[in-house]
Amino acid sequence: MKIAIEEDKCCGAGQCVLVSPEVFDQRDEDGIVVLLEPNPPQEQYATVREAAAVCPAAAIEVHE
Amino acid sequence: MTETLPPMPVQRTRPLDPPLEYDQLREEQPVTRVRFPNGSAGWLVTRFEEGSQVFSDPRMSARRPRHDTPEGEVSEAGEEAPFNPTFVMMDEPDHSLYRRLLTGRFTPKSVQKNLQPYIDRIVDEHLDAIEAGPETFDFVQAIALPIPCLVICELLGVPYEDRDGFHHATEIMMDMANSREERDRGAKWLIDYITELVAKKRATGAGEGLLAELIRVADAEGSFLTDDELIGMGVLLLFAGHDTTAAMMGLSALTLLTHPEQRQDLADNPAKIGPAVEELLRYLTIVQFGLGRVAKEDLEIGGRHIAKGELVVVAMPAANRDPRVFDNPDTPDFDRKMTRHLAFGYGVHQCLGQNIARAELKTVLPRLFARFPHLRLALPAEEVPMDTYGTNYAVKKLMVTR
Numbered sequence: 001m002k003i004a005i006e007e008d009k010c011c012g013a014g015q016c017v018l019v020s021p022e023v024f025d026q027r028d029e030d031g032i033v034v035l036l037e038p039n040p041p042q043e044q045y046a047t048v049r050e051a052a053a054v055c056p057a058a059a060i061e062v063h064e
Numbered sequence: 065m066t067e068t069l070p071p072m073p074v075q076r077t078r079p080l081d082p083p084l085e086y087d088q089l090r091e092e093q094p095v096t097r098v099r100f101p102n103g104s105a106g107w108l109v110t111r112f113e114e115g116s117q118v119f120s121d122p123r124m125s126a127r128r129p130r131h132d133t134p135e136g137e138v139s140e141a142g143e144e145a146p147f148n149p150t151f152v153m154m155d156e157p158d159h160s161l162y163r164r165l166l167t168g169r170f171t172p173k174s175v176q177k178n179l180q181p182y183i184d185r186i187v188d189e190h191l192d193a194i195e196a197g198p199e200t201f202d203f204v205q206a207i208a209l210p211i212p213c214l215v216i217c218e219l220l221g222v223p224y225e226d227r228d229g230f231h232h233a234t235e236i237m238m239d240m241a242n243s244r245e246e247r248d249r250g251a252k253w254l255i256d257y258i259t260e261l262v263a264k265k266r267a268t269g270a271g272e273g274l275l276a277e278l279i280r281v282a283d284a285e286g287s288f289l290t291d292d293e294l295i296g297m298g299v300l301l302l303f304a305g306h307d308t309t310a311a312m313m314g315l316s317a318l319t320l321l322t323h324p325e326q327r328q329d330l331a332d333n334p335a336k337i338g339p340a341v342e343e344l345l346r347y348l349t350i351v352q353f354g355l356g357r358v359a360k361e362d363l364e365i366g367g368r369h370i371a372k373g374e375l376v377v378v379a380m381p382a383a384n385r386d387p388r389v390f391d392n393p394d395t396p397d398f399d400r401k402m403t404r405h406l407a408f409g410y411g412v413h414q415c416l417g418q419n420i421a422r423a424e425l426k427t428v429l430p431r432l433f434a435r436f437p438h439l440r441l442a443l444p445a446e447e448v449p450m451d452t453y454g455t456n457y458a459v460k461k462l463m464v465t466r
Binding site: 008009011012013014017025026027028029031032050053054056057058 | 119160167174403408409410411415416418419
Protein backbone atom coordinates (compact mmCIF):
# COMPACT_ATOMS: atom_id res chain seq x y z
CA MET A 1 0.00 0.00 0.00
CA LYS A 2 1.15 3.50 -0.86
CA ILE A 3 -0.45 6.64 0.53
CA ALA A 4 -0.36 10.09 -1.05
CA ILE A 5 -1.71 13.20 0.65
CA GLU A 6 -2.66 16.53 -0.88
CA GLU A 7 -1.94 19.26 1.64
CA ASP A 8 -3.70 21.89 -0.47
CA LYS A 9 -6.99 20.03 -0.19
CA CYS A 10 -6.76 19.30 3.55
CA CYS A 11 -9.30 21.20 5.69
CA GLY A 12 -7.89 20.03 9.01
CA ALA A 13 -11.03 18.26 10.22
CA GLY A 14 -8.86 15.61 11.88
CA GLN A 15 -10.98 12.63 10.86
CA CYS A 16 -7.95 10.68 9.58
CA VAL A 17 -6.18 11.09 12.91
CA LEU A 18 -9.22 9.80 14.80
CA VAL A 19 -9.39 6.69 12.61
CA SER A 20 -5.71 5.97 11.99
CA PRO A 21 -3.44 7.80 14.45
CA GLU A 22 -0.44 5.56 13.68
CA VAL A 23 -0.36 6.72 10.06
CA PHE A 24 -1.67 10.30 10.16
CA ASP A 25 -0.97 13.35 12.27
CA GLN A 26 -1.73 17.08 11.99
CA ARG A 27 0.60 20.08 12.10
CA ASP A 28 0.24 22.00 15.36
CA GLU A 29 -0.01 25.43 13.75
CA ASP A 30 -2.73 24.88 11.13
CA GLY A 31 -3.97 21.31 11.47
CA ILE A 32 -2.78 20.27 8.02
CA VAL A 33 -2.34 16.52 7.61
CA VAL A 34 1.10 14.98 8.19
CA LEU A 35 1.82 11.52 6.81
CA LEU A 36 3.73 9.57 9.45
CA GLU A 37 3.90 6.31 7.53
CA PRO A 38 3.77 6.42 3.70
CA ASN A 39 4.14 2.62 3.49
CA PRO A 40 2.13 1.28 6.40
CA PRO A 41 2.27 -2.35 7.53
CA GLN A 42 -0.54 -4.63 6.42
CA GLU A 43 -2.36 -4.58 9.76
CA GLN A 44 -2.99 -0.85 9.20
CA TYR A 45 -4.57 -1.22 5.75
CA ALA A 46 -8.17 -1.33 6.95
CA THR A 47 -7.93 1.82 9.04
CA VAL A 48 -5.99 3.66 6.32
CA ARG A 49 -8.75 2.85 3.80
CA GLU A 50 -11.28 4.11 6.31
CA ALA A 51 -9.30 7.31 6.88
CA ALA A 52 -9.28 7.97 3.12
CA ALA A 53 -13.03 7.30 2.91
CA VAL A 54 -13.87 9.51 5.88
CA CYS A 55 -11.73 12.50 4.81
CA PRO A 56 -14.23 15.26 3.97
CA ALA A 57 -11.82 16.95 1.56
CA ALA A 58 -10.69 13.81 -0.33
CA ALA A 59 -7.08 14.73 0.52
CA ILE A 60 -5.89 11.14 1.05
CA GLU A 61 -5.20 8.83 -1.86
CA VAL A 62 -4.51 5.14 -1.34
CA HIS A 63 -2.79 2.98 -3.98
CA GLU A 64 -2.76 -0.79 -3.54
CA MET B 65 -45.33 33.30 -12.59
CA THR B 66 -44.04 31.25 -9.70
CA GLU B 67 -43.56 27.53 -10.15
CA THR B 68 -46.01 25.29 -8.25
CA LEU B 69 -43.82 23.11 -6.05
CA PRO B 70 -44.28 20.89 -3.01
CA PRO B 71 -42.95 22.48 0.20
CA MET B 72 -39.76 21.21 1.87
CA PRO B 73 -40.94 19.00 4.78
CA VAL B 74 -40.38 20.70 8.14
CA GLN B 75 -43.09 19.34 10.47
CA ARG B 76 -42.06 16.49 12.74
CA THR B 77 -44.50 13.81 13.84
CA ARG B 78 -42.13 12.15 16.34
CA PRO B 79 -39.75 14.32 18.37
CA LEU B 80 -36.56 12.39 17.55
CA ASP B 81 -37.28 11.59 13.91
CA PRO B 82 -37.07 13.98 10.97
CA PRO B 83 -40.34 14.75 9.11
CA LEU B 84 -41.83 11.45 7.89
CA GLU B 85 -42.33 12.80 4.33
CA TYR B 86 -38.58 12.43 3.88
CA ASP B 87 -38.93 8.63 3.71
CA GLN B 88 -41.03 8.87 0.58
CA LEU B 89 -38.94 11.61 -1.02
CA ARG B 90 -35.75 9.64 -0.43
CA GLU B 91 -37.18 6.61 -2.24
CA GLU B 92 -39.08 8.32 -5.04
CA GLN B 93 -37.52 11.76 -5.62
CA PRO B 94 -34.09 11.84 -3.96
CA VAL B 95 -33.11 15.00 -5.84
CA THR B 96 -36.21 17.09 -6.37
CA ARG B 97 -37.44 20.65 -6.72
CA VAL B 98 -39.20 22.11 -3.68
CA ARG B 99 -40.35 25.37 -2.21
CA PHE B 100 -38.17 26.21 0.82
CA PRO B 101 -39.59 27.64 4.08
CA ASN B 102 -38.89 31.23 2.97
CA GLY B 103 -40.68 30.70 -0.35
CA SER B 104 -37.60 30.45 -2.59
CA ALA B 105 -37.37 27.52 -5.01
CA GLY B 106 -34.56 25.03 -5.43
CA TRP B 107 -33.41 21.44 -5.16
CA LEU B 108 -33.70 19.21 -2.10
CA VAL B 109 -31.38 16.20 -1.73
CA THR B 110 -32.45 13.45 0.68
CA ARG B 111 -30.01 10.57 -0.03
CA PHE B 112 -26.59 10.07 1.57
CA GLU B 113 -24.34 9.59 -1.47
CA GLU B 114 -25.95 12.40 -3.46
CA GLY B 115 -25.79 14.66 -0.41
CA SER B 116 -22.09 13.89 0.07
CA GLN B 117 -21.54 14.66 -3.59
CA VAL B 118 -23.15 18.10 -3.25
CA PHE B 119 -20.89 18.96 -0.31
CA SER B 120 -17.67 17.74 -1.93
CA ASP B 121 -18.13 18.95 -5.52
CA PRO B 122 -15.92 22.02 -6.15
CA ARG B 123 -18.48 23.22 -8.71
CA MET B 124 -20.83 23.83 -5.80
CA SER B 125 -20.35 27.20 -4.13
CA ALA B 126 -20.76 27.77 -0.40
CA ARG B 127 -21.81 31.34 -1.16
CA ARG B 128 -25.53 30.69 -0.94
CA PRO B 129 -28.71 32.50 0.04
CA ARG B 130 -30.65 31.43 3.13
CA HIS B 131 -33.53 29.01 2.52
CA ASP B 132 -34.68 28.39 6.09
CA THR B 133 -35.77 31.92 7.00
CA PRO B 134 -39.48 32.71 7.57
CA GLU B 135 -41.97 32.88 4.70
CA GLY B 136 -41.37 35.76 2.30
CA GLU B 137 -37.87 36.51 3.61
CA VAL B 138 -35.68 35.90 0.59
CA SER B 139 -32.26 37.55 0.35
CA GLU B 140 -29.13 37.38 -1.79
CA ALA B 141 -26.14 35.24 -0.83
CA GLY B 142 -24.03 37.01 1.77
CA GLU B 143 -26.75 39.63 2.46
CA GLU B 144 -28.68 37.78 5.13
CA ALA B 145 -26.35 38.21 8.10
CA PRO B 146 -25.30 41.59 9.44
CA PHE B 147 -21.85 40.17 10.28
CA ASN B 148 -19.17 39.03 7.85
CA PRO B 149 -19.51 35.24 7.58
CA THR B 150 -15.94 34.97 6.17
CA PHE B 151 -14.89 31.40 5.32
CA VAL B 152 -18.37 29.91 5.81
CA MET B 153 -19.48 31.56 2.56
CA MET B 154 -16.15 31.32 0.69
CA ASP B 155 -14.87 28.86 -1.89
CA GLU B 156 -11.29 27.74 -2.49
CA PRO B 157 -8.66 29.06 -2.36
CA ASP B 158 -9.94 31.89 -0.09
CA HIS B 159 -11.82 29.53 2.23
CA SER B 160 -8.66 27.65 3.25
CA LEU B 161 -6.71 30.86 3.81
CA TYR B 162 -9.16 31.88 6.54
CA ARG B 163 -10.06 28.48 7.94
CA ARG B 164 -6.38 27.65 8.44
CA LEU B 165 -6.06 30.54 10.85
CA LEU B 166 -8.23 28.45 13.16
CA THR B 167 -7.75 24.75 12.39
CA GLY B 168 -4.70 24.27 14.63
CA ARG B 169 -6.86 24.91 17.71
CA PHE B 170 -9.54 22.40 16.66
CA THR B 171 -7.52 19.23 15.97
CA PRO B 172 -8.17 16.15 18.13
CA LYS B 173 -4.66 16.53 19.56
CA SER B 174 -5.09 20.19 20.48
CA VAL B 175 -8.54 19.57 22.00
CA GLN B 176 -7.19 16.65 24.02
CA LYS B 177 -4.25 18.65 25.33
CA ASN B 178 -5.72 22.13 25.78
CA LEU B 179 -9.42 21.60 26.49
CA GLN B 180 -10.02 18.06 27.79
CA PRO B 181 -8.62 18.70 31.31
CA TYR B 182 -10.84 21.78 31.54
CA ILE B 183 -13.88 19.85 30.28
CA ASP B 184 -13.21 17.07 32.82
CA ARG B 185 -13.10 19.58 35.64
CA ILE B 186 -16.19 21.65 34.76
CA VAL B 187 -18.32 18.58 34.03
CA ASP B 188 -17.50 17.13 37.46
CA GLU B 189 -18.19 20.48 39.13
CA HIS B 190 -21.56 20.74 37.44
CA LEU B 191 -22.46 17.17 38.40
CA ASP B 192 -21.47 17.98 42.01
CA ALA B 193 -23.76 21.00 41.91
CA ILE B 194 -26.65 18.84 40.66
CA GLU B 195 -26.03 16.36 43.46
CA ALA B 196 -26.14 19.16 46.02
CA GLY B 197 -29.27 20.72 44.50
CA PRO B 198 -32.94 19.74 44.15
CA GLU B 199 -33.81 16.20 43.03
CA THR B 200 -35.67 17.46 39.97
CA PHE B 201 -33.80 19.85 37.71
CA ASP B 202 -33.59 21.17 34.15
CA PHE B 203 -30.75 19.36 32.37
CA VAL B 204 -30.48 22.17 29.79
CA GLN B 205 -29.75 24.85 32.40
CA ALA B 206 -27.69 22.53 34.61
CA ILE B 207 -25.36 21.00 31.98
CA ALA B 208 -26.32 21.19 28.29
CA LEU B 209 -26.00 24.96 28.08
CA PRO B 210 -23.29 25.90 30.62
CA ILE B 211 -20.71 23.29 29.53
CA PRO B 212 -20.52 24.36 25.86
CA CYS B 213 -20.62 28.04 26.93
CA LEU B 214 -17.72 27.56 29.34
CA VAL B 215 -15.70 25.65 26.74
CA ILE B 216 -16.11 28.21 23.96
CA CYS B 217 -15.31 31.02 26.43
CA GLU B 218 -12.14 29.19 27.45
CA LEU B 219 -11.12 28.61 23.84
CA LEU B 220 -11.83 32.13 22.60
CA GLY B 221 -10.87 34.05 25.73
CA VAL B 222 -14.38 35.41 26.31
CA PRO B 223 -15.48 36.17 29.91
CA TYR B 224 -17.97 33.53 31.08
CA GLU B 225 -19.91 36.10 33.13
CA ASP B 226 -21.15 37.48 29.79
CA ARG B 227 -22.84 34.17 28.89
CA ASP B 228 -26.44 35.25 29.54
CA GLY B 229 -26.00 38.12 27.10
CA PHE B 230 -24.40 36.16 24.28
CA HIS B 231 -26.63 33.12 24.68
CA HIS B 232 -29.79 35.20 24.69
CA ALA B 233 -28.63 37.09 21.58
CA THR B 234 -27.81 33.76 19.86
CA GLU B 235 -31.26 32.36 20.66
CA ILE B 236 -32.96 35.40 19.17
CA MET B 237 -30.76 35.25 16.06
CA MET B 238 -31.23 31.51 15.45
CA ASP B 239 -34.99 31.31 16.04
CA MET B 240 -36.72 31.21 12.66
CA ALA B 241 -40.03 32.06 14.32
CA ASN B 242 -38.58 35.56 14.78
CA SER B 243 -38.72 38.30 12.14
CA ARG B 244 -35.64 39.48 10.27
CA GLU B 245 -35.52 42.65 12.41
CA GLU B 246 -35.61 40.68 15.64
CA ARG B 247 -32.97 38.22 14.48
CA ASP B 248 -30.76 41.07 13.25
CA ARG B 249 -31.03 42.61 16.71
CA GLY B 250 -29.59 39.40 18.16
CA ALA B 251 -26.79 39.41 15.59
CA LYS B 252 -26.12 43.10 16.21
CA TRP B 253 -25.74 42.43 19.92
CA LEU B 254 -23.11 39.78 19.18
CA ILE B 255 -21.26 42.07 16.74
CA ASP B 256 -21.19 44.95 19.25
CA TYR B 257 -20.10 42.57 21.99
CA ILE B 258 -17.18 41.11 20.01
CA THR B 259 -16.21 44.57 18.68
CA GLU B 260 -15.94 45.89 22.24
CA LEU B 261 -14.10 42.81 23.43
CA VAL B 262 -11.56 43.12 20.59
CA ALA B 263 -11.02 46.80 21.49
CA LYS B 264 -10.56 45.89 25.15
CA LYS B 265 -8.09 43.11 24.32
CA ARG B 266 -6.13 45.45 22.06
CA ALA B 267 -5.99 48.11 24.77
CA THR B 268 -4.70 45.66 27.35
CA GLY B 269 -2.25 43.84 25.10
CA ALA B 270 -4.50 41.02 23.82
CA GLY B 271 -3.59 38.12 26.18
CA GLU B 272 -4.73 34.50 25.96
CA GLY B 273 -7.20 32.67 23.73
CA LEU B 274 -8.09 32.29 20.07
CA LEU B 275 -9.58 35.78 19.76
CA ALA B 276 -6.29 37.27 20.97
CA GLU B 277 -4.41 35.11 18.44
CA LEU B 278 -6.64 36.42 15.64
CA ILE B 279 -6.03 39.99 16.82
CA ARG B 280 -2.29 39.36 16.54
CA VAL B 281 -2.79 38.01 12.99
CA ALA B 282 -4.89 41.04 12.01
CA ASP B 283 -2.39 43.47 13.53
CA ALA B 284 0.65 41.97 11.82
CA GLU B 285 2.29 44.08 9.09
CA GLY B 286 0.58 43.52 5.73
CA SER B 287 -2.06 41.11 7.13
CA PHE B 288 -4.96 40.09 4.86
CA LEU B 289 -7.30 39.82 7.86
CA THR B 290 -9.45 42.94 8.23
CA ASP B 291 -11.20 43.98 11.44
CA ASP B 292 -14.56 43.29 9.84
CA GLU B 293 -13.46 39.72 9.14
CA LEU B 294 -11.87 39.31 12.57
CA ILE B 295 -15.12 40.36 14.24
CA GLY B 296 -17.19 38.16 11.90
CA MET B 297 -15.06 35.16 12.83
CA GLY B 298 -15.37 35.98 16.54
CA VAL B 299 -19.18 36.20 16.28
CA LEU B 300 -19.33 32.98 14.31
CA LEU B 301 -17.14 31.02 16.72
CA LEU B 302 -19.04 32.30 19.74
CA PHE B 303 -22.55 31.37 18.62
CA ALA B 304 -21.71 28.27 16.57
CA GLY B 305 -19.46 27.05 19.36
CA HIS B 306 -22.11 26.83 22.02
CA ASP B 307 -25.58 26.63 20.48
CA THR B 308 -24.89 23.49 18.43
CA THR B 309 -23.28 21.44 21.18
CA ALA B 310 -25.91 22.53 23.70
CA ALA B 311 -28.65 21.33 21.31
CA MET B 312 -26.88 18.03 20.72
CA MET B 313 -26.31 17.44 24.44
CA GLY B 314 -29.93 17.98 25.41
CA LEU B 315 -31.25 15.76 22.63
CA SER B 316 -28.67 13.05 23.41
CA ALA B 317 -29.79 12.95 27.05
CA LEU B 318 -33.45 12.74 25.95
CA THR B 319 -32.57 9.91 23.55
CA LEU B 320 -30.81 7.88 26.25
CA LEU B 321 -33.61 8.56 28.75
CA THR B 322 -36.20 7.23 26.31
CA HIS B 323 -34.11 4.26 25.02
CA PRO B 324 -33.37 2.10 28.08
CA GLU B 325 -31.70 -0.63 26.03
CA GLN B 326 -29.13 1.76 24.54
CA ARG B 327 -28.63 3.44 27.91
CA GLN B 328 -27.91 0.06 29.51
CA ASP B 329 -25.58 -0.88 26.63
CA LEU B 330 -23.50 2.23 27.28
CA ALA B 331 -23.52 1.68 31.06
CA ASP B 332 -22.31 -1.91 30.60
CA ASN B 333 -19.76 -1.02 27.90
CA PRO B 334 -18.16 2.34 28.67
CA ALA B 335 -15.68 1.77 25.82
CA LYS B 336 -18.55 2.21 23.36
CA ILE B 337 -18.82 5.92 24.09
CA GLY B 338 -16.97 6.90 20.88
CA PRO B 339 -19.26 4.92 18.53
CA ALA B 340 -22.27 5.90 20.70
CA VAL B 341 -21.57 9.61 20.22
CA GLU B 342 -21.15 9.13 16.44
CA GLU B 343 -24.43 7.23 16.34
CA LEU B 344 -26.23 9.93 18.34
CA LEU B 345 -24.82 12.56 15.97
CA ARG B 346 -26.17 10.57 13.00
CA TYR B 347 -29.51 9.74 14.60
CA LEU B 348 -30.22 13.27 15.83
CA THR B 349 -28.60 15.42 13.07
CA ILE B 350 -29.55 18.73 14.67
CA VAL B 351 -29.08 20.98 11.60
CA GLN B 352 -32.74 20.31 10.92
CA PHE B 353 -33.32 22.38 7.78
CA GLY B 354 -30.10 21.22 6.08
CA LEU B 355 -27.37 23.25 4.37
CA GLY B 356 -27.35 24.85 0.93
CA ARG B 357 -24.91 25.17 -1.96
CA VAL B 358 -25.22 27.00 -5.29
CA ALA B 359 -24.23 25.39 -8.60
CA LYS B 360 -21.43 27.42 -10.21
CA GLU B 361 -22.13 25.77 -13.57
CA ASP B 362 -24.66 23.35 -15.07
CA LEU B 363 -24.15 19.91 -13.53
CA GLU B 364 -25.85 16.64 -12.65
CA ILE B 365 -26.69 15.25 -9.22
CA GLY B 366 -28.44 11.88 -8.96
CA GLY B 367 -29.33 12.02 -12.65
CA ARG B 368 -31.07 15.39 -12.37
CA HIS B 369 -29.87 18.41 -14.29
CA ILE B 370 -29.04 21.35 -12.01
CA ALA B 371 -28.68 24.69 -13.78
CA LYS B 372 -25.96 27.22 -12.98
CA GLY B 373 -27.07 29.50 -10.15
CA GLU B 374 -29.62 27.13 -8.63
CA LEU B 375 -29.75 26.48 -4.90
CA VAL B 376 -29.30 22.87 -3.77
CA VAL B 377 -30.09 22.00 -0.14
CA VAL B 378 -28.90 18.78 1.44
CA ALA B 379 -31.38 17.59 4.07
CA MET B 380 -28.78 15.99 6.33
CA PRO B 381 -31.39 14.60 8.77
CA ALA B 382 -32.91 12.67 5.82
CA ALA B 383 -29.55 11.62 4.32
CA ASN B 384 -28.38 10.31 7.70
CA ARG B 385 -31.41 7.99 7.76
CA ASP B 386 -30.75 6.60 4.26
CA PRO B 387 -31.29 2.81 4.44
CA ARG B 388 -28.86 2.36 1.51
CA VAL B 389 -26.08 3.28 3.93
CA PHE B 390 -27.48 2.62 7.41
CA ASP B 391 -29.39 -0.57 8.33
CA ASN B 392 -32.45 0.13 10.47
CA PRO B 393 -31.67 3.84 10.25
CA ASP B 394 -34.45 4.89 12.63
CA THR B 395 -32.99 2.95 15.57
CA PRO B 396 -29.97 4.19 17.52
CA ASP B 397 -27.50 1.30 17.52
CA PHE B 398 -24.13 1.71 19.26
CA ASP B 399 -22.77 -1.40 17.49
CA ARG B 400 -23.46 0.05 14.07
CA LYS B 401 -20.61 -0.32 11.59
CA MET B 402 -20.44 3.22 10.26
CA THR B 403 -17.61 4.91 8.41
CA ARG B 404 -19.07 8.39 8.34
CA HIS B 405 -22.25 10.46 8.64
CA LEU B 406 -23.33 13.93 7.55
CA ALA B 407 -24.17 15.45 10.95
CA PHE B 408 -21.18 17.82 10.62
CA GLY B 409 -21.66 18.22 6.87
CA TYR B 410 -18.99 17.03 4.45
CA GLY B 411 -16.42 18.54 2.11
CA VAL B 412 -13.95 21.26 3.03
CA HIS B 413 -16.58 23.16 5.03
CA GLN B 414 -17.16 20.25 7.40
CA CYS B 415 -17.75 21.54 10.93
CA LEU B 416 -14.62 23.14 12.35
CA GLY B 417 -15.66 22.47 15.94
CA GLN B 418 -16.55 18.81 15.55
CA ASN B 419 -13.73 17.50 17.75
CA ILE B 420 -14.70 19.85 20.58
CA ALA B 421 -18.33 18.73 20.32
CA ARG B 422 -17.17 15.10 20.47
CA ALA B 423 -14.99 15.78 23.52
CA GLU B 424 -17.86 17.44 25.40
CA LEU B 425 -20.42 14.75 24.54
CA LYS B 426 -18.00 11.93 25.33
CA THR B 427 -17.34 13.45 28.74
CA VAL B 428 -20.83 14.52 29.78
CA LEU B 429 -22.99 11.55 28.75
CA PRO B 430 -21.22 8.65 30.52
CA ARG B 431 -20.51 10.68 33.65
CA LEU B 432 -24.10 11.91 33.90
CA PHE B 433 -25.58 8.40 33.79
CA ALA B 434 -22.84 6.91 35.98
CA ARG B 435 -23.34 9.56 38.66
CA PHE B 436 -27.15 9.37 38.55
CA PRO B 437 -28.05 5.79 37.60
CA HIS B 438 -31.74 6.39 38.41
CA LEU B 439 -31.96 9.54 36.28
CA ARG B 440 -35.41 9.73 34.66
CA LEU B 441 -37.69 12.18 32.90
CA ALA B 442 -39.80 14.23 35.31
CA LEU B 443 -42.64 14.38 32.77
CA PRO B 444 -43.85 12.20 29.90
CA ALA B 445 -41.48 12.25 26.91
CA GLU B 446 -44.15 13.66 24.59
CA GLU B 447 -44.48 16.71 26.85
CA VAL B 448 -40.80 17.73 26.59
CA PRO B 449 -40.86 21.15 24.89
CA MET B 450 -38.96 21.06 21.58
CA ASP B 451 -37.36 23.98 19.75
CA THR B 452 -38.94 23.28 16.37
CA TYR B 453 -38.02 26.61 14.72
CA GLY B 454 -34.34 26.74 15.66
CA THR B 455 -31.66 26.34 13.00
CA ASN B 456 -30.46 23.67 15.41
CA TYR B 457 -33.20 21.33 16.61
CA ALA B 458 -33.13 21.10 20.40
CA VAL B 459 -35.01 20.51 23.63
CA LYS B 460 -35.95 23.84 25.20
CA LYS B 461 -36.07 22.40 28.67
CA LEU B 462 -35.45 18.89 29.98
CA MET B 463 -36.84 18.35 33.46
CA VAL B 464 -35.30 15.23 35.00
CA THR B 465 -35.22 13.59 38.44
CA ARG B 466 -31.94 12.19 39.72
